[in-house]
Amino acid sequence: MFIHTSDKEYDVVIIGGGITGAATARDCALRGLKTLLVERGDLCDGASGRNHGLLHSGARYAVTDPEGATECISENRILRRIASSCIDPTGGLFITLPEDSLEYQAKFIQACLDCGIDAEAITPEEALRLEPAVNPALIGAVKVPDASVDPFRLVDANILDAVRHGADVIKFREVTGMLKEDGCVKGVMLGDEAIRAKQVVIAAGIWSAALAEMGGAHISMMPSKGSLLIFGHRLTRMVINRCRKPGNADILVPGDVVSVLGTTSDKVPFEDCEDVKATGDEVNVLLQEGVHLVPALSHTRIIRAYAGVRPLVVADSSASGRNVSRGIVLLDHEKRDGIPGLITITGGKLTTCRLMAEMATDLVCEKLGLEIPCTTAQRKLPGSQERKKDVKDPVHKRAAVGRHGSEADMMDFSGKGADEIICECEQVTRAEIVYAVTNLGVRSISDLRRHTRVGMGTCQGSFCISRVAKVLAEVLGTPEKADELVKDYLQERWKGMTPVLWGDTLREAEYMHKVHRK
Amino acid sequence: MQETSISTANLEQCLKCNLCTLVCPMLAVNEQYPGPKKAGPDGERYRIKDPEYYDYALKFCLNCKRCEVACPSGVKIGDMIQTARIKYGSQSKVRSLHGLRDWTLASTDFVGSMTASPLAPVANGVLKTGVAKAVLHGTLGVDKHRTFPAYSSQKFETWFRKEAQAAQSGFEKSISFYHGCYVNYNYPQLGKDFVKVMNAAGYGVQLLEREKCCGIALMSNGFAGKAAKQGRINLESIRKADGPVLTVSSSCTHMMREEYPEVLGLPNEDVKDNIQLLTRWLYPRLASGEIKLNFRKDFHMKVAYHTACHMQRLGWQQFTIEILRMIPGLELTVLEPYCCGISGTFGFKKENYPYSQAIGELLFSEIRKAQAQAQGGVTTPAEGAGAALSATADGADIPFVVATECETCKWQIEMSTGIPVMNPVSIIAQALEAE
Numbered sequence: 001m002f003i004h005t006s007d008k009e010y011d012v013v014i015i016g017g018g019i020t021g022a023a024t025a026r027d028c029a030l031r032g033l034k035t036l037l038v039e040r041g042d043l044c045d046g047a048s049g050r051n052h053g054l055l056h057s058g059a060r061y062a063v064t065d066p067e068g069a070t071e072c073i074s075e076n077r078i079l080r081r082i083a084s085s086c087i088d089p090t091g092g093l094f095i096t097l098p099e100d101s102l103e104y105q106a107k108f109i110q111a112c113l114d115c116g117i118d119a120e121a122i123t124p125e126e127a128l129r130l131e132p133a134v135n136p137a138l139i140g141a142v143k144v145p146d147a148s149v150d151p152f153r154l155v156d157a158n159i160l161d162a163v164r165h166g167a168d169v170i171k172f173r174e175v176t177g178m179l180k181e182d183g184c185v186k187g188v189m190l191g192d193e194a195i196r197a198k199q200v201v202i203a204a205g206i207w208s209a210a211l212a213e214m215g216g217a218h219i220s221m222m223p224s225k226g227s228l229l230i231f232g233h234r235l236t237r238m239v240i241n242r243c244r245k246p247g248n249a250d251i252l253v254p255g256d257v258v259s260v261l262g263t264t265s266d267k268v269p270f271e272d273c274e275d276v277k278a279t280g281d282e283v284n285v286l287l288q289e290g291v292h293l294v295p296a297l298s299h300t301r302i303i304r305a306y307a308g309v310r311p312l313v314v315a316d317s318s319a320s321g322r323n324v325s326r327g328i329v330l331l332d333h334e335k336r337d338g339i340p341g342l343i344t345i346t347g348g349k350l351t352t353c354r355l356m357a358e359m360a361t362d363l364v365c366e367k368l369g370l371e372i373p374c375t376t377a378q379r380k381l382p383g384s385q386e387r388k389k390d391v392k393d394p395v396h397k398r399a400a401v402g403r404h405g406s407e408a409d410m411m412d413f414s415g416k417g418a419d420e421i422i423c424e425c426e427q428v429t430r431a432e433i434v435y436a437v438t439n440l441g442v443r444s445i446s447d448l449r450r451h452t453r454v455g456m457g458t459c460q461g462s463f464c465i466s467r468v469a470k471v472l473a474e475v476l477g478t479p480e481k482a483d484e485l486v487k488d489y490l491q492e493r494w495k496g497m498t499p500v501l502w503g504d505t506l507r508e509a510e511y512m513h514k515v516h517r518k
Numbered sequence: 519m520q521e522t523s524i525s526t527a528n529l530e531q532c533l534k535c536n537l538c539t540l541v542c543p544m545l546a547v548n549e550q551y552p553g554p555k556k557a558g559p560d561g562e563r564y565r566i567k568d569p570e571y572y573d574y575a576l577k578f579c580l581n582c583k584r585c586e587v588a589c590p591s592g593v594k595i596g597d598m599i600q601t602a603r604i605k606y607g608s609q610s611k612v613r614s615l616h617g618l619r620d621w622t623l624a625s626t627d628f629v630g631s632m633t634a635s636p637l638a639p640v641a642n643g644v645l646k647t648g649v650a651k652a653v654l655h656g657t658l659g660v661d662k663h664r665t666f667p668a669y670s671s672q673k674f675e676t677w678f679r680k681e682a683q684a685a686q687s688g689f690e691k692s693i694s695f696y697h698g699c700y701v702n703y704n705y706p707q708l709g710k711d712f713v714k715v716m717n718a719a720g721y722g723v724q725l726l727e728r729e730k731c732c733g734i735a736l737m738s739n740g741f742a743g744k745a746a747k748q749g750r751i752n753l754e755s756i757r758k759a760d761g762p763v764l765t766v767s768s769s770c771t772h773m774m775r776e777e778y779p780e781v782l783g784l785p786n787e788d789v790k791d792n793i794q795l796l797t798r799w800l801y802p803r804l805a806s807g808e809i810k811l812n813f814r815k816d817f818h819m820k821v822a823y824h825t826a827c828h829m830q831r832l833g834w835q836q837f838t839i840e841i842l843r844m845i846p847g848l849e850l851t852v853l854e855p856y857c858c859g860i861s862g863t864f865g866f867k868k869e870n871y872p873y874s875q876a877i878g879e880l881l882f883s884e885i886r887k888a889q890a891q892a893q894g895g896v897t898t899p900a901e902g903a904g905a906a907l908s909a910t911a912d913g914a915d916i917p918f919v920v921a922t923e924c925e926t927c928k929w930q931i932e933m934s935t936g937i938p939v940m941n942p943v944s945i946i947a948q949a950l951e952a953e
């Protein structure tokens with residue numbers, strides 16, 4: 001499935017296995033293009049796997065960026081339909097605190113309505129009834145159709161659909177250069193290997209600038225780091241926002257079984273993008289602000305902190321990350337720089353990934369002289385087919401369905417030990433691991449984590465990771481590599497625990513150390 | 519900035535170390551049960567996300583709290599599971615035959631007050647017959663191996679008011695007694711023993727203004743609302759008593775102290791410390807010399823002490839053990855604290871009977887070993903509950919009993935080993951010098 005033949009000439013090569021690349025690969029494949037996606041690491045390794053997991057209604061941008069807000073609400077509705085298995089329709093609440101203003105709330109509601117976003121003011125009492133954990137000092141609240149989306153699943157679903165429609169995917173191979181002939185981009189270089197394609201689409205987030213440079217084009221981008229905190233369980237049912245001009249730590253998202261608080265927004269140098277981590281100062285900022293949203297955050301265990309880099313394209317010389325364009329940026333390098341064969345799609349949001357893919361694919365088709373309509377808004381993604389719930393299913397099976405939707409039917413729970421729970425916090429069974437290795441090209445425990453939630457739970461793998469490693473190594477056919485898998489994984493987990501090393505997470509780290517020291 | 523984490527039932531304190539998994543008696547015999555960690559803190563995160571993740575297999579939890587005793591992080595695993603059963607599990611209805619059975623088993627006050635009467639011998643006789651057992655097994659699903667505890671022909675309360683109350687005012691100091699439904703309807707002798715011990719200690723005994731069954735059976739059979747109602751009545755009476763309220767049953771005591779606030783949401787901070795087992799209250803006073811008890815010189819008994827699960831959760835077994843050690847002529851063996859498997863009404867249900875017995879086997883074999891040792895390596899068929907306890911100087915004839923504070927452990931051990939089981943309070947009473 002994750003193979004390619006290098007003698008084949010592709011219609012399009014997409015660089016980047018994040019949500020933009022995955023959605024573009026799907027769109028290209030659905031339109032019948034011979035498609036290849038290249039990712040240097042695992043899917044979702046960059047910003048796509050390091051964000052809030054928030055399906056915006058657009059409300060957050062209604063006042064400052066009505067165009068972006070309109071795109072959001074339209075895509076929000078589409079994704080709910082085509083990607084239901086990746087989305088938890090939690091709804092969202094924008095709360096106004098005494099230090100905020102009700103005038104802004106009125107302006108906010110009007111702006112939402114102008115963009116076609118259902119925004120309904122409710123009383124503080126009603127808000128507290130819906131969400132007992134929000135700051136009881138609130139003076140106003142507005143309900144909006146925000147939701148929680150699992151970016152890992154959304155990427156997986158797009159990739160699965162692309163592959164099922166003939167696309168090839170290469171993971172863990174880095175594009176080292178562009179194949180250029182007569183000033184035209186004719187493909188990409190993977191080290192010594194050349195892969196020919198009629199069009200190359202860069203969809204590599206913050207790394208797009210460097211890739212464009214390889215093709216001879218310059219994009220002025222600004223890496224904007226956002227840090228987030230994961231709390232041990234769901235504190236609220238809805239996404240909680242602050243009803244004010246967007247600022248630090250003013251969104252709390254119930255994602256799967258945890259709560260995610262974010263974000264910060266700081267300019268960072270390009271060289272920091274490779275290994276971006278949340279700092280202690282950022283953790284403090286997040287907590288200081290977060291407790292205004294939900295006071296219980298001051299005493300709820302933080303499992304880990306993480307950070308991602310927003311791929312912002314500089315439209316002017318403004319210094320702060322929030323004022324730079326977060327809109328969709330589609331660059332036709334033939335027109336812009338005189339480099340035929342090269343397209344860049346960047347900027348945008350997780351919520352607008354499908355639209356970005358449609359725009360990029362439209363341009364690819366135009367370049368290829370094809371007129372094929374886009375169908376991604378109508379066709380359901382794998383996993384989101386109607387599926388009857390069986391209440392008699394054991395919890396681990398229900399958890400697998402919760403993660404993979406109708407795709408879970410492809411897991412074989414019948415074999416010996418198939419329903420053995422390997423990761424207990426997240427209820428991941430051997431069957432699910434086998435599925436992920438077979439269908440999603442998993443090689444390491446970190447990959448497995450992105451696709452199944454293995455080790456994402458409270459213990460961060462302390463207890464079960466050796467078991468996971470053994471099973472994974474067996475399934476991969478390299479049983480001798482189990483120890484190595486554990487070491488790599490723990491190093492990565494440790495990174496996220498370090499900035500929040502106190503209280504129960506410190507105890508957990510001590511325990512992890514005792515269990516795994518040699 | 520964050521110093522401690524606070525969460526319901528200490529959910530977030532769980533490090534996933536699985537010590538609870540190791541000690542769970544149900545997990546050892548029943549693979550359908552996910553075990554305390556998965557049923558408790560692991561499952562709870564999913565249930566908070568969506569109640570649909572509630573697992574019906576939580577019904578197998580014995581509520582023995584051994585997981586909580588084992589937990590090094592103070593996670594209230596058992597409470598979490600009980601609460602989930604109440605919150606997400608289907609509430610019992612009396613519509614089906616099993617529902618009717620659960621209601622009958624749970625409604626100790628109702629059934630007790632109907633049965634504990636001069637007609638009790640008739641009811642007891644009927645319930646003991648093979649025909650009645652077959653009918654109960656086949657229709658209601660009460661396991662045929664079980665015999666309902668015999669009902670008394672006179673309630674403890676009736677006896678107390680007629681025979682004992684008047685004399686209590688003769689004591690300078692007084693203490694309140696929560697007798698519980700087992701003493702009242704099934705075994706008034708234990709209540710009489712309580713009065714004897716307290717009187718010997720120089721205290722008059724008074725009953726609470728009003729008392730109800732603690733509600734533990736209602737709670738575990740899915741009638742949490744009714745249990746809370748009874749809890750409120752008990753707490754109100756305990757508040758009025760305004761002083762120590764002593765008990766003889768470890769399960770009622772644990773229920774009123776720990777599960778009222780944690781599971782039923784009934785705050786009891788103000789009176790919690792007043793609710794104590796007699797031995798917990800008595801030992802420090804005996805040890806300091808504030809109270810002196812005169813024990814018989816000719817008392818002889820071999821006792822194997824069984825720490826009931828809820829006794830272990832209370833952490834009070836040592837108080838009882840120390841008092842038993844003070845009794846001259848009493849040879850004490852402390853058994854390994856294994857679960858007996860009955861868990862209140864759980865083991866009465868025919869679908870649970872095999873698990874109940876499989877769990878109890880470890881304890882039963884401990885008891886048999888202790889008995890063999892007590893009888894000089896010779897195991898003789900025991901005489902059953904209520905065996906004559908006459909003591910002689912000759913070691914071979916010294917009676918061997920199991921002592922425990924839990925009445926349902928008593929039924930289980932007596933049924934499964936044939937060895938008589940006594941509440942430590944009764945042993946103390948028997949060892950006292952006649953007035």
